[in-house]
Every structure is written in structure tokens, then in C-alpha cells.
Amino acid sequence: MYFGRFDPSKGESLQILDPQGRIVKGFEPGLPDARIRELYERLCLMRQADRAAMNLQREGRLGTYAPVYGQEACQASSAFLESSDWMVPSYRESGALFMRGVPLSSIYRYWMGDERGMSFAEGTCVFPIQIVVGAQPLHAVGLAWAMKLQAEKAAAVAYFGDGASSEGAVHEAMNFAGVFQTPTVFICQNNQFAISLPRRQQTAAATIAQRASSYGFPGLLVDGNDLLAVAAAMQEALTDAREGRGPRLIEMLTYRFGPHTTSDDPTKYRTDAELEAHKPLDPLLRLRAYLQSKKLWNDTDEARIMEKGLAEADEAIHQAEAMAPAPVTDIFAYTYRRQPPYLKRQQEDFLAFSASKSGGESHG
Ligand SMILES: Cc1ncc(C[n+]2csc(CCOP(=O)(O)OP(=O)(O)O)c2C)c(N)n1
Structure with missing residues (x-):
């Protein structure tokens, strides 16, 4: 319904809510009110959790962190996966x-x-x-190819950025997906930067989405x-993939409000004016305006x-x-099924x- 209706090479894009939170003429919200409200609540929790991670890093209680601030609506895409779909x-x-159900902790x-934070409960397809x-x-x-061979009705969803789209591996992945018609949904979150490199220097193509046609999907x-x-794009892409209609590429055009990671200083490569110009497009403001206009949300x-979210x-x-x-011996543990002798020696050393540093006590 949406794929094929908009031509990305002409810059045409799907928008259902305009920046003021009004439904664009000719479109339907596509989700029941209660679901939209629930998703908005999750976006708010996500934003608070993201802020908390940034604060923790500044307090020295967490290492590097890559914030999602500004990209919350894109990130909510994972809420539309079914339990047997894989998120990559x-x-x-x-x-x-977080939207997929991985505990914040x-x-x-x-x-x-x-x-161990990335070791998920059995059955979590992430x-x-x-x-x-x-x-x-x-x-x-x-993964998608294996599911297809095993006649599983499920999709594998790959997340990557605009910078990643220039990597040879992404080309190989999309080419392979097209040839073997794998149930893969490619999500390119175009937040307009690869660290300091702006999107316009990433590719001369008008959009990243238009590349799909050269891979045959x-x-x-x-x-x-x-x-x-x-939500509309995800639901359609996932259904198409699961029903055997092959891969789909969705470019989600957004803007990263925060730094690339906590080690980055974005003031070195973009102006405050540019950032401020994007702030009114905040995905939370937009959805909130929509809910308020329908009397589904208020200040309380x-x-x-x-x-x-804070709690x-x-x-x-x-x-x-x-x-x-x-x-600490974990760092020696997982690369090989059987630990090679040289690694065993390193572990012993x-x-x-x-033990010598801690007065004889070993922390193995
Ligand atoms: C193969 C490889 N090259 C370089 C890096 C260093 N690096 C980390 S993130 C990044 C930028 C990626 O930008 P993008 O794909 O747009 O994703 P974003 O971080 O904006 O979400 C780079 C170059 C890396 N991690 N891996």
C-alpha cells in the first residue's frame, strides 16, 4: 500500500502526522487510540531512560553511550515485530x-x-x-535466509545508520537479500550524521531508500x-517479508539531537542554529500534539x-x-569453543x- 506509492528517488516520503500533529489529508492513523497512547507513553519512558544513561556516563558510572535522543519514533519500529521475528x-x-522488551537493567x-547485559532470556529474538x-x-x-529455508513465517530486521549504508557489507547484504528473496527488513535510520560526516557527503544519491530498486526490491x-x-511502514514491510514477498528497505529520516556518543562534541561540526531548527520536529512533541488534540492526553x-520514567x-x-x-577471565572465555593453549597460558599469567596485585587473592 505504501511501498510503490512513494518514489524515494524523487524524494517522496510517507508522512501521516505533520509536524503540528495533524493527520495529513488522505491518511488514517492506522492504529487504535489506545495503542497510540500506549506507544507515546513508551516513547516518554525511552526518553527518560536515555537521559538517565547520559547522566550516568557523566557521573562516571557508565562507559561510552550512544544516545537515541530525537530518534525515538524510529526506535519504536521494533514494537511491531512479532515474537518470532528477529531484531538485529x-x-x-x-x-x-527497550521497545522489544529487553529489560532496561x-x-x-x-x-x-x-x-552479560547482551545475554537475553531464552526465546528473546534479539x-x-x-x-x-x-x-x-x-x-x-x-538469519532470514535460514528462516526461509526452514519455512518459518518470520522476518529478520536489520538496523543501521546512514553512514553504514556506505559500507560494502551493507551492499552485499542487500544484494544477497534481493537475489535470494530473504524475509529481511532493512531499517536505515538516517539521523543525518555519521559521527561528524553529514549525510550530503555520504552519498550523491537523492535518498538511501531508492537504492532498494537496484537490488530488486x-x-x-x-x-x-x-x-x-x-508504524505503517513497519507493519507493511514485516507482513510482506513474512508472507514471502521478499526484502524491504525503509529509510527513516530523522535527526540526532544529542552527540554521536558521550565521547563526541557535536558543536565542532554543526551549529546551534541547525540543531534548534530541528527541535520543533521532535517526535514526542508531534505525537503528544496529536493525542492532546483528540483529548487523549493532558499535562497531568x-x-x-x-x-x-525516572523511577x-x-x-x-x-x-x-x-x-x-x-x-575477569571472561575476556578469555568466549572466542573459541575450545580454548587454545596460548590463550590458556595468557589466562594463567x-x-x-x-593474585600478586591483590595480595594473593585471585578474582578468576
Ligand atoms: C567498520 C567500522 N568503521 C568505523 C567505525 C567507527 N564508527 C563508529 S560509529 C561510526 C559512524 C556510523 O554512522 P551511522 O552509520 O550513520 O550511524 P549512527 O552512529 O549515526 O547511528 C563510525 C565511523 C566502526 N565502529 N566500525
């Missing part, structure tokens, strides 16, 4: 992991440097996050600050949910910090060294 995320997806724990830019779409395609450009458009609701983040931080650190 990059490092930017804390919000999408696990997300914090990971960013605190504990890999890959650990990928730091190598552009590597994970290949994994999603392999449909692509759609979506207003990524419009949750209703994200807003205050309540923001409080709840939930606090509780998750408490749980993450209360967990005893992982054994390391344990002996730790």
Missing part, C-alpha cells in the same frame, strides 16, 4: 531494544561494560548489539519523526509518565549496579598477575 541491532538501538549493564559499522545486515540476511522513505508513518498524564530508570540502574562484576 547496531549500538544506537537502546530505545528499540540489561541495557545499562551492557553500557557499564558487562557483556541479536547482541553490533559495534562494527554495517556488519549486522549480513547477519540479518543469513521496494524501498520507502519515511518521516522518521512521525510514529504513525513508522505527561507529568505522571515522566515521573514514572523506572532509577530502579534499572540500581539493579544493574547491584550485580557483581563478571569474572593474568590470574597470577591479579
Whole structure:
């Protein structure tokens, strides 16, 4: 319905809610009121959890963090996956992991440097996050191909950024997906920067979505600050993938309000004026305006949910910090099925060294 109706090479994009929160003429919200309200609440919780992570990093209680501020509507895309669909995320997806049901405490724990944060409960169809830019779409395609061969009616969803779209691996993934018609949904969150590199220097193509046609499947450009458009695109792409109609590419056009990560200083490469010009497009403001216009939301609701977000983040931080650190020998443990002799020797040396430093007590 939406794929094919908009031509991304002409810059045409799907928008259902305009920046003032009004339904664009000719469109339907596509979701029941109660669901939209619930999704808005989740966006608010996501924003509070994201803020809390930034604050923790500034307090030295968490390592590097990649914020989702401004990209909340894109991140809510994972709410439309069914339990058997797989989510294959990059490092930017804390919000999408949260929407998929990964506990906040696990997300914090990971960013605190504990890999156990990415070890999910059995049956959670989520890959650990990928730091190598552009590597994970290949994994999603392999996964989708396996599901297709096993006649499973499920999709694998790959998340990546505009910068990643220039990686050879992303080209290979999309090409393979097209040839083998795998049930893969590619989500490119175009937040307009790859660290400091602006989108216009990333590709001379008008859009990233238009590339899909060269791989032989449909692509759609979506207003990524419009949750209703994200929802409509996701639902259609996932259904098409699950029903055997092949891969889909959705480019979600958004804007990163925060730094690339906590180690970045965006004032070095963009002006305050540019940032301020994007602030009115905040995905939360837009959805809130819509809900308020329908009398489905008021200031009391807003205050309540923001409080709840703080409390939930606090509780998750408490749980993450209360967990005893992982054994330091973990770093020797997981690369090989059988530990090679040289690694075993390194581990022994390391344990002996730790023991000498801590007065004879080993932390293995
Ligand atoms: C293969 C590889 N090259 C470079 C990096 C360093 N790096 C980390 S994030 C990033 C920018 C990625 O930008 P984009 O794909 O647009 O995603 P965003 O961070 O904006 O969500 C780079 C170059 C890396 N992690 N992996």
C-alpha cells in the first residue's frame, strides 16, 4: 500500500502526522487510540531512560553511550515485530531494544561494560548489539535466509545508520537479500550524521531508500519523526517479508539531537542554529500534539509518565549496579569453543598477575 506509492528517488516520503500533529489529508492513523497512547507513553519512558544513561556516563558510572535522543519514533519500529521475528541491532538501538522488551537493567549493564547485559532470556529474538559499522545486515540476511529455508513465517530486521549504508557489507547484504528473496527488513535510520560526516557527503544519491530498486526490491522513505508513518511502514514491510514477498528497505529520516556518543562534541561540526531548527520536529512533541488534540492526553498524564520514567530508570540502574562484576577471565572465555593453549597460558599469567596485585587473592 505504501511501498510503490512513494518514489524515494524523487524524494517522496510517507508522512501521516505533520509536524503540528495533524493527520495529513488522505491518511488514517492506522492504529487504535489506545495503542497510540500506549506507544507515546513508551516513547516518554525511552526518553527518560536515555537521559538517565547520559547522566550516568557523566557521573562516571557508565562507559561510552550512544544516545537515541530525537530518534525515538524510529526506535519504536521494533514494537511491531512479532515474537518470532528477529531484531538485529547496531549500538544506537537502546530505545528499540527497550521497545522489544529487553529489560532496561540489561541495557545499562551492557553500557557499564558487562557483556552479560547482551545475554537475553531464552526465546528473546534479539541479536547482541553490533559495534562494527554495517556488519549486522549480513547477519540479518543469513538469519532470514535460514528462516526461509526452514519455512518459518518470520522476518529478520536489520538496523543501521546512514553512514553504514556506505559500507560494502551493507551492499552485499542487500544484494544477497534481493537475489535470494530473504524475509529481511532493512531499517536505515538516517539521523543525518555519521559521527561528524553529514549525510550530503555520504552519498550523491537523492535518498538511501531508492537504492532498494537496484537490488530488486521496494524501498520507502519515511518521516522518521512521525510514529504513525513508522508504524505503517513497519507493519507493511514485516507482513510482506513474512508472507514471502521478499526484502524491504525503509529509510527513516530523522535527526540526532544529542552527540554521536558521550565521547563526541557535536558543536565542532554543526551549529546551534541547525540543531534548534530541528527541535520543533521532535517526535514526542508531534505525537503528544496529536493525542492532546483528540483529548487523549493532558499535562497531568505527561507529568505522571515522566515521573514514572525516572523511577523506572532509577530502579534499572540500581539493579544493574547491584550485580557483581563478571569474572575477569571472561575476556578469555568466549572466542573459541575450545580454548587454545596460548590463550590458556595468557589466562594463567593474568590470574597470577591479579593474585600478586591483590595480595594473593585471585578474582578468576
Ligand atoms: C567498520 C567500522 N568503521 C568505523 C567505525 C567507527 N564508527 C563508529 S560509529 C561510526 C559512524 C556510523 O554512522 P551511522 O552509520 O550513520 O550511524 P549512527 O552512529 O549515526 O547511528 C563510525 C565511523 C566502526 N565502529 N566500525
